[in-house]
Amino acid sequence: MADADDFTRPLQELVTEYCWGAVWTRPGLSRRVRSLVNLAMLTALNRPHEVKLHLRAALRNGCTREEIREVLLQTAIYCGVPAAVDSFRIAKEVLDDGAR
Numbered sequence: 001m002a003d004a005d006d007f008t009r010p011l012q013e014l015v016t017e018y019c020w021g022a023v024w025t026r027p028g029l030s031r032r033v034r035s036l037v038n039l040a041m042l043t044a045l046n047r048p049h050e051v052k053l054h055l056r057a058a059l060r061n062g063c064t065r066e067e068i069r070e071v072l073l074q075t076a077i078y079c080g081v082p083a084a085v086d087s088f089r090i091a092k093e094v095l096d097d098g099a100r
Contacts, residue, residue, distance in 0.1 A: 030061075031061040031062070032058075032061045032062045032063055034061075035054060035057055035058035035061045035063050036058065036063060036067060036068075036071050038054045038058075039051065039054055039055065039058060039068065039071050039072070039075075039087070040071050040074065040075050040079075042054055042087075043071075043072060043075040043079060043083050043084055043086075043087040044075055044078075044079035044080075044083060045083075046080075046082070046083040046086065048086050048087070048090055051086075051087050051090050051091075052090050052093075052094060055068065055090065055091055055094040055095075056094060059094075059095075059098060065095055068091055068095070069091075072084050072087050072088050072091060075087065
């Protein structure tokens with residue numbers, strides 16, 4: 001929200017209220033599972049910027065390197081190798097940064 005301006009603020013408010021509020025606070029899935037699902041969907045959609053953001057969140061939500069790797073491998077087969085390659089590259093960057 002800090003970067004929002006008059007033009008982008010309505011979208012940021014919508015995303016914050018519904019994505020991070022209504023959906024992420026539902027009781028049916030843990031934050032860890034939601035993070036893994038999001039990584040798979042964002043890889044399938046080939047959205048590298050969002051993958052990077054959600055990788056960091058996944059680590060904070062308790063996802064392990066191994067779980068992240070397995071989700072990305074699964075997406076390679078079912079969603080396409082090029083999209084998974086991009087997500088693996090981004091994941092390595094994020095995971096390596098966290099190890100430092």
